[in-house]
Amino acid sequence: MWQATEDVLEAVAIGAGILGTGGGGNPYIGRLRARQAMRRWGPVSVMAPEEVPEDARVICVGGIGAPTVGIEKVRDLQSYHALRAIEEFTGEEATALISNEIGGSNSVEVMIAAAKAGLPIVDADGMGRAFPEFQMKTFFVYGVPFCPMAIADEKGNSIIIRETITPAWAERLARAATIQMGCVACYAVAPMSAEQVRTTAVPNTLTLARDLGNAVMQAHDTGDDPLQAILGTCPGRILFSGKVVDLDRRTTGGFARGTLAIDGLDDFARQRMVIDFQNENLIARVDGEIVCTVPDLICAVTTDGGEPVTTELMRYGLRVTILGFPAPALWTTPQGLHESGPRHFGYDTDYIPLQVAAD
Amino acid sequence: MWQATEDVLEAVAIGAGILGTGGGGNPYIGRLRARQAMRRWGPVSVMAPEEVPEDARVICVGGIGAPTVGIEKVRDLQSYHALRAIEEFTGEEATALISNEIGGSNSVEVMIAAAKAGLPIVDADGMGRAFPEFQMKTFFVYGVPFCPMAIADEKGNSIIIRETITPAWAERLARAATIQMGCVACYAVAPMSAEQVRTTAVPNTLTLARDLGNAVMQAHDTGDDPLQAILGTCPGRILFSGKVVDLDRRTTGGFARGTLAIDGLDDFARQRMVIDFQNENLIARVDGEIVCTVPDLICAVTTDGGEPVTTELMRYGLRVTILGFPAPALWTTPQGLHESGPRHFGYDTDYIPLQVAAD
Numbered sequence: 036m037w038q039a040t041e042d043v044l045e046a047v048a049i050g051a052g053i054l055g056t057g058g059g060g061n062p063y064i065g066r067l068r069a070r071q072a073m074r075r076w077g078p079v080s081v082m083a084p085e086e087v088p089e090d091a092r093v094i095c096v097g098g099i100g101a102p103t104v105g106i107e108k109v110r111d112l113q114s115y116h117a118l119r120a121i122e123e124f125t126g127e128e129a130t131a132l133i134s135n136e137i138g139g140s141n142s143v144e145v146m147i148a149a150a151k152a153g154l155p156i157v158d159a160d161g162m163g164r165a166f167p168e169f170q171m172k173t174f175f176v177y178g179v180p181f182c183p184m185a186i187a188d189e190k191g192n193s194i195i196i197r198e199t200i201t202p203a204w205a206e207r208l209a210r211a212a213t214i215q216m217g218c219v220a221c222y223a224v225a226p227m228s229a230e231q232v233r234t235t236a237v238p239n240t241l242t243l244a245r246d247l248g249n250a251v252m253q254a255h256d257t258g259d260d261p262l263q264a265i266l267g268t269c270p271g272r273i274l275f276s277g278k279v280v281d282l283d284r285r286t287t288g289g290f291a292r293g294t295l296a297i298d299g300l301d302d303f304a305r306q307r308m309v310i311d312f313q314n315e316n317l318i319a320r321v322d323g324e325i326v327c328t329v330p331d332l333i334c335a336v337t338t339d340g341g342e343p344v345t346t347e348l349m350r351y352g353l354r355v356t357i358l359g360f361p362a363p364a365l366w367t368t369p370q371g372l373h374e375s376g377p378r379h380f381g382y383d384t385d386y387i388p389l390q391v392a393a394d
Numbered sequence: 395m396w397q398a399t400e401d402v403l404e405a406v407a408i409g410a411g412i413l414g415t416g417g418g419g420n421p422y423i424g425r426l427r428a429r430q431a432m433r434r435w436g437p438v439s440v441m442a443p444e445e446v447p448e449d450a451r452v453i454c455v456g457g458i459g460a461p462t463v464g465i466e467k468v469r470d471l472q473s474y475h476a477l478r479a480i481e482e483f484t485g486e487e488a489t490a491l492i493s494n495e496i497g498g499s500n501s502v503e504v505m506i507a508a509a510k511a512g513l514p515i516v517d518a519d520g521m522g523r524a525f526p527e528f529q530m531k532t533f534f535v536y537g538v539p540f541c542p543m544a545i546a547d548e549k550g551n552s553i554i555i556r557e558t559i560t561p562a563w564a565e566r567l568a569r570a571a572t573i574q575m576g577c578v579a580c581y582a583v584a585p586m587s588a589e590q591v592r593t594t595a596v597p598n599t600l601t602l603a604r605d606l607g608n609a610v611m612q613a614h615d616t617g618d619d620p621l622q623a624i625l626g627t628c629p630g631r632i633l634f635s636g637k638v639v640d641l642d643r644r645t646t647g648g649f650a651r652g653t654l655a656i657d658g659l660d661d662f663a664r665q666r667m668v669i670d671f672q673n674e675n676l677i678a679r680v681d682g683e684i685v686c687t688v689p690d691l692i693c694a695v696t697t698d699g700g701e702p703v704t705t706e707l708m709r710y711g712l713r714v715t716i717l718g719f720p721a722p723a724l725w726t727t728p729q730g731l732h733e734s735g736p737r738h739f740g741y742d743t744d745y746i747p748l749q750v751a752a753d
Binding site: 120124185190191192193194195196197198199200204207208211212214215216 | 479483544549550551552553554555556557558559563566567570571573574575
């Protein structure tokens with residue numbers, strides 16, 4: 036058990052920004068909101084998955100929508116309202132909360148609800164990264180019911196998705212409501228047991244986000260290479276490095292979708308990487324050849340600072356380095372890939388695991 | 395108290411088709427579905443509003459969507475599923491049901507849920523006609539809460555709209571879910587008291603629909619003029635008569651929207667009526683001059699048979715007569731007109747009550 040105080044938020048924001056693979060919501064705004072919540076209601080206790088009491092009822096909360104809108108439309112206490120709505124619907128009170136996805140501002144959205152409710156959070160999440168669609172959670176892949184869920188906006192509107200025939204239908208109805216609510220909302224899912232958390236969540240991801248952020252900040256202080264600091268904390272590799280030369284980004288269907296082109300510099304001179312994204316980076320090609328796909332992590336960071344560049348902040352001229360990290364093991368099983376692999380996103384290609392050299 | 399048996403369905407379908415002002419769902423398909431339900435589960439008892447027991451819990455059920463889709467996508471037991479969903483959510487069991495709108499198939503949608511659930515229905519509804527949007531109900535105009543409501547589709551998906559800041563937000567979220575569900579769904583609203591039913595519902599409208607239908611059928615048998623039979627049952631007047639010469643109808647935003655042009659015949663020769671509709675007929679102009687607007691009823695019937703022509707069945711070449719009926723009194727108060735008058739639908743004109751000559 037450790038305390039998430041105001042002091043860890045900067046590190047978490049950097050680490051979660053990297054793990055967000057472009058999405059998950061703007062980490063800086065998330066950090067400001069979490070800081071405000073902690074100043075008002077105090078710090079949040081963080082439990083390791085193995086510390087979750089046997090009789091715990093753990094509610095997953097998080098944001099849904101387009102990150103391009105999330106930087107303009109602040110979320111207030113939506114995640115707390117969604118929590119209370121699902122508690123009322125199920126008649127069960129949460130004893131702990133868990134993040135939907137560690138990536139981006141969703142790493143701290145859970146802290147805002149937890150601070151307000153006075154509940155601990157679990158050091159784990161449903162992705163170990165960020166994914167664009169509601170049903171893309173390891174919880175649901177491994178048998179946790181995806182309904183009922185509550186969705187709330189900042190205005191005072193809330194709905195319950197009571198029952199759907201498939202997880203994709205839950206996403207479809209949730210997305211439609213989110214679009215009406217202004218393209219950003221928060222949700223909460225019916226409680227999980229301690230056993231479900233331990234067997235279906237991606238563990239220790241808040242610690243990983245914090246450690247990644249600390250590594251970057253420490254490199255800034257010591258003058259070390261922040262990219263190597265990142266790769267020393269989380270095994271992965273540099274996929275590409277260069278300058279953003281094209282960006283086609285549209286907010287459509289409740290997502291930020293588009294394509295990003297980077298012209299290589301230094302080792303990558305005279306090559307071009309193109310990345311397709313749907314909130315998150317889905318597939319990266321160099322000169323037409325696939326080099327990395329979901330569920331592996333395709334992460335853009337600034338080349339000089341190692342700081343994450345999320346989808347909504349990406350822009351022409353930025354010097355970025357694209358890092359690749361292997362997906363959490365829960366995503367690379369056949370059932371995991373069914374929900375998160377390139378074919379799920381409409382690409383006619385199999386998942387080829389990213390090769391990372393052993394130290 | 396009377397029994398709605400299979401035998402009354404034909405008359406109800408005709409009368410509700412007329413009162414539907416173009417919308418409310420296809421009456422013929424509604425009739426077939428209600429017949430099937432009655433054959434399976436028996437007839438439905440109909441209570442006058444004054445017969446509703448003091449401790450009654452009355453749940454409003456109905457369909458939502460575009461009638462153009464409703465003739466292709468059958469509803470199954472959606473209204474029953476929505477009923478059970480709202481009962482579960484509120485923890486209250488219905489002791490009677492009430493129709494959302496008497497117009498079109500919604501006059502009998504309530505019978506399907508009632509037959510399956512073994513419940514009586516109230517001889518009343520929330521409109522005394524049909525209107526396109528969820529919040530357009532006399533119940534809500536006069537203080538009945540518009541939330542929570544349940545929406546269910548035929549596939550097994552259901553949501554609860556738990557709380558919204560305005561009735562229009564309930565409509566907005568309900569419409570978005572309905573579009574995802576395939577543009578036709580059914581809903582049920584939290585229970586009303588007997589007092590609420592008696593003070594906010596439009597009374598005796600099922601009886602009116604039945605009597606209108608019987609008048610038309612009797613005129614067919616006796617060779618009398620069916621149009622005069624209609625006007626003899628429900629005071630109103632002939633607004634126009636002619637041939638449909640143009641129809642611009644699109645299914646958009648969860649509604650059937652468009653415009654209908656009729657070239658006059660006989661007394662109306664050399665004149666043209668144009669009607670705008672959003673599921674229901676909203677405003678009728680003759681040679682550019684407004685002759686009738688919502689909330690008054692603008693009803694298209696076949697000129698030779700007096701049978702209703704609903705929005706989804708309207709077509710080029712039909713000989714139709716347009717009848718006008720004054721709106722139920724609950725709609726013509728300032729608060730009623732606020733929800734149902736021409737300005738609500740975007741027309742820059744005040745409501746001018748239809749003048750009907752006294753007998």
